Amino acid sequence: xxxxxxxxxxxxxxxxxxxxxxxxxxxxxxxxxxxxxxxxxxxxxxxxxxxxxxxxxxxxxxxxxxxxxxxxxxxxxxxxxxxxxxxxxxxxxxxxxxxxxxxxxxxxxxxxxxxxxxxxxxxxxxxxxxxxxxxxxxxxxxxxxxxxxxxxxxxxxxxxxxxxxxxxxxxxxxxxxxxxxxxxxxxxxxxxxxxxxxxxxxxxxxxxxxxxxxxxxxxxxxxxxxxxxxxxxxxxxxxxxxxxxxxxxxxxxxxxxxxxxxxxxxxxxxxxxxxxxxxxxxxxxxxxxxxxxxxxxxxxxxxx
Numbered sequence: 045x046x047x048x049x050x051x052x053x054x055x056x057x058x059x060x061x062x063x064x065x066x067x068x069x070x071x072x073x074x075x076x077x078x079x080x081x082x083x084x085x086x087x088x089x090x091x092x093x094x095x096x097x098x099x100x101x102x103x104x105x106x107x108x109x110x111x112x113x114x115x116x117x118x119x120x121x122x123x124x125x126x127x128x129x130x131x132x133x134x135x136x137x138x139x140x141x142x143x144x145x146x147x148x149x150x151x152x153x154x155x156x157x158x159x160x161x162x163x164x165x166x167x168x169x170x171x172x173x174x175x176x177x178x179x180x181x182x183x184x185x186x187x188x189x190x191x192x193x194x195x196x197x198x199x200x201x202x203x204x205x206x207x208x209x210x211x212x213x214x215x216x217x218x219x220x221x222x223x224x225x226x227x228x229x230x231x232x233x234x235x236x237x238x239x240x241x242x243x244x245x246x247x248x249x250x251x252x253x254x255x256x257x258x259x260x261x262x263x264x265x266x267x268x269x270x271x272x273x274x275x276x277x278x279x280x281x282x283x284x285x286x287x288x289x290x291x292x293x294x295x296x297x298x299x300x301x302x303x304x305x306x307x308x309x310x311x312x313x314x315x316x317x318x319x320x321x322x323x324x325x326x327x328x329x330x331x332x333x334x335x336x337x338x339x340x341x342x343x344x345x346x347x348x
Contacts, residue, residue: 046148046210048171055143057121064089064108066099070248071264072189073112074278075165082288083172093267094330094342096301100294106347112164114142115330116323125160125167126332127153130309134319149210156336161203163190170211182285183215184236191261194252196223226256237262243277269297302329302344309339
């Protein structure tokens with residue numbers, strides 16, 4: 045298992061109370077934010093959709109914790125779960141305050157088949173060693189976050205290894221064998237997906253569908269403050285399902301827009317000489333490595 049004591053020692057802000065959060069824009073981010081509000085009284089100061097940062101104009105986003113986001117900024121604390129290091133030789137100094145299971149375990153793009161296959165909420169549940177209500181809708185909603193149940197179907201050995209050897213989440217471990225059955229998919233559709241459809245939010249970046257019923261891992265993505273009335277339908281469901289207090293969003297927002305790019309990783313390394321030089325030269329604010337030869341990244345967002 046990863047070592048909780050070591051993680052809390054290296055990143056003491058993980059246990060601080062009353063922090064402010066910039067969160068991602070999908071259901072994993074909402075679950076994570078609502079959980080952190082429940083256990084540590086962290087409140088939402090804004091959200092980031094990988095192109096535009098919307099935040100409370102009275103708050104400095106650089107002083108917030110960025111949740112379910114991997115931000116490349118040496119003074120910003122973030123909690124995310126994507127592949128961030130192409131190889132062991134890349135230093136990625138902007139991630140020195142990033143808490144990320146792949147970085148903690150030393151998983152890079154070369155070892156892509158062992159990448160973290162769960163969501164941010166699962167890492168946080170393990171990190172704080174808390175259980176959720178023993179109710180079926182809660183377990184199903186946990187499996188939905190970041191399409192983890194579909195990952196459990198398609199990358200079964202890797203999901204099992206992470207749950208068994210690295211971060212034990214009892215709710216997932218106890219129901220892991222069920223995820224590969226038609227009955228589980230039918231329950232997911234009836235008890236979770238139909239309820240979330242009422243929110244009328246986007247499915248998000250769904251790359252795979254389930255093996256039996258062809259269901260997508262509906263992620264409730266949103267992009268702008270005008271969508272927050274729909275987002276509240278999701279946070280209401282989370283409250284009713286887990287008992288975690290509902291989130292409050294800022295009444296007004298300042299927008300900082302950047303530029304989203306996608307490029308072949310080898311081409312960027314060849315052009316700049318190394319991945320670290322690419323990050324520095326193009327002043328990358330955030331990025332993810334979604335597969336073995338590509339990087340999606342954002343530039344143009346500047347902190348004070």
